Amino acid sequence: MTKKPAASADQRRSQLLRGVLDLCLLSLIAERPRYGFEFAQALADAGLDLVSDGSIYPLLARMERAGLISSYRAPSPSGGAPRKYYRPTDAGHAELAAGRADWQAFAAPVGRILGAGTPSTGEDTPCRTG
Numbered sequence: 001m002t003k004k005p006a007a008s009a010d011q012r013r014s015q016l017l018r019g020v021l022d023l024c025l026l027s028l029i030a031e032r033p034r035y036g037f038e039f040a041q042a043l044a045d046a047g048l049d050l051v052s053d054g055s056i057y058p059l060l061a062r063m064e065r066a067g068l069i070s071s072y073r074a075p076s077p078s079g080g081a082p083r084k085y086y087r088p089t090d091a092g093h094a095e096l097a098a099g100r101a102d103w104q105a106f107a108a109p110v111g112r113i114l115g116a117g118t119p120s121t122g123e124d125t126p127c128r129t130g
Helices: 006-018 021-031 036-045 053-065 090-114
Strands: 069-074 083-088
Touching: 006 021, 021 036, 021 053, 021 083, 021 090, 036 053, 053 069, 083 090
Parallel strands: none
Antiparallel strands: 069 083
C-alpha cells in the first residue's frame, strides 16, 4: 500500500479550512479583540498552522466590508506603530452563532461516516441488486 504524500494531506486540510476560516477568525475575536499577527499565532497554536497572513488579511477586509467585524487602532505595547485590532459586530456575533450551528450540523454526520469503522474491501459483502 502506498502512502499519500504529505502535500496531499496539506492540500485537503487547506481546502477544508477554507470553508470555515471566517468562522475561526470570528470565534477568535469573540474571545477578545485581536490584531493581525495574533490570528495566525492563535490558529497555529490550535493546530491550524497552514494559514498564512496572506490569507488572513484579505478575509478580515472582506468581513469588515460585510459588516461582520469592525476595527480600531491602538498603540503597540512595544512602542511601535499602532496596531489594528478587530472585534465582532452584532452581525458578526449572529453570523458566528449561525456558523457554529451549521458546523455542528455538518461535522457530526461527517464524523459518524468517517469514524464508522475500517474500510471494507467489499470482498465479503454480497452484491445486492434490485
